[in-house]
Amino acid sequence: MPTAHPPPFSTILSSTPQPSPTDLTPIYQGAEAHLYRTTFLSSTTPAALKIRPSKPYRHPILDRRLTRARILQEARCLQKLVKEGVSVPALLGVDWEPNADNGSSWLVMEWVEGGPVRVQLERWERYLKGVERERGLAMGEGIEKSEEEKVRGLMRRIGGAVGGLHRAGVIHGDLTTSNLMLRPKSAEAAVDEEGEGSPSMEGDIVMIDFGLAMQSAQDEDRAVDLYVLERAFGSSHPRTERFFEEVLVGYKESYKGSVSALKRLEDVRMRGRKRSMIG
Ligand SMILES: Nc1ncnc2c1ncn2[C@@H]1O[C@H](COP(=O)(O)OP(=O)(O)OP(=O)(O)O)[C@@H](O)[C@H]1O
Ligand SMILES: [Mg+2]
Structure with missing residues (x-):
């Protein structure tokens, strides 16, 4: 009886679904990573290639080993988080260049509609600046109740997302408003608003960029994750800083272990203040 041999490994690899190379739109070029919008398996399924x-x-x-380790680490992290129901893009594929002269590594993930929270908050800050200038008000004085509620709602959802992440035992490692996406709930809401009015803050928070993520059970690590986010709000979006407590409310609601992590956050803040006093 003939034994069934599996096809050679190279055949399996070359037939694994790959991002479509003819359909690449560059969306971001950083020092460490390049992002493209592409499609996956069908021309109507958008995907992000990193x-x-x-x-x-x-x-x-060494180069091949490092880029491969980093992309694998990020891919494993996404896979675990999707499994645990945390709000991150689904992993679709991962591979690396086996040739030593070209150590590139890549992963493909679900495309997240919308854009980074940073963009929306920058629009909001521009809008408020206009209001303040028009009415001769000091910074932050032009925030009406309805605007405050909108931002508080967004911050609470952000806290909820981070709580979900920590509940799964993962530390993000680089929580900034660029690494938080705001995905509109409906296609109509997704229409890019370039106007000068107050931007929409509706939608779900999706966390991205797990290049520096790690598993940890330490309150210290969770507290530092939150502190990094707090500092990011303070330095990039000064008008939102006073609503940061709302992030912590959302965090508490979504994560049972939040009490000790938040207690630790007090210490981390204290150390941060001391450090900035010393200079
Ligand atoms: N799944 C996705 N869907 C849509 N856009 C994405 C997606 N992933 C990333 N982007 C866009 O690409 C930008 C850069 O991605 P990312 O933050 O992962 O790269 P990076 O900051 O260079 O990564 P790293 O810090 O790991 O080197 C994001 O700010 C976002 O605008
Ligand atoms: Mg990033």
Whole structure:
């Protein structure tokens, strides 16, 4: 009886679904990663391709090992978080270049509609600046109740997302408003608003960019994650800083272990203040 041999590994690899190379729209080029909008399996399924390019100044073997380790780490993290129901894009594929001269590694994930929270908050700050200038008010004085409620709602959802992440035992490692996406609930709401009015803050928070993430059961790590986010709000969106407590309300609601993490946050803040006093 003939034994059934599996096809050679190289055939399996070359037939694994790959992002469509003819359909790549660059959306972001950083030092560490390049992001493209592409499609996956069908031309109507948008996907995000994240490439970690090889670094020519690094030794090729070391370079390949590092980019591969980092993309794998990020991919494993996404996979685990999707399984646990945390709000992150689903992982669709991951691979790396086996050739030593080109150490690029890549992953493909679900495309998240909408945009980074940063963009929406920057629009909001611009809008408020206009209001303040028009009425001769000091910074932050032009925030009406309805505007405050909108931002508080957004901040609470952000806290809820981070609580879900920590509940799953993962620390993000780089929580900024660029790494939080705001996905509108409906297609109509997704229409890009470029106007000068107050921008919409409706939608779900989806966390991205797990390149620096790690598993941890330490309150200290969770507290530092929150502190990094607090500092990001303070430095990038000064008008939102006084509503940061709302992030912590959302965090408490979604994560049982929040009490000890929040207690630890007090210590981390204290250390941060001391450090900035010393200079
Ligand atoms: N799944 C996605 N869907 C839509 N847009 C995305 C997605 N992932 C990333 N982006 C866009 O690409 C930008 C950069 O992505 P990301 O934050 O992962 O890269 P990075 O900051 O360079 O990563 P790293 O810090 O790991 O080097 C994001 O701010 C976002 O605008
Ligand atoms: Mg990022």
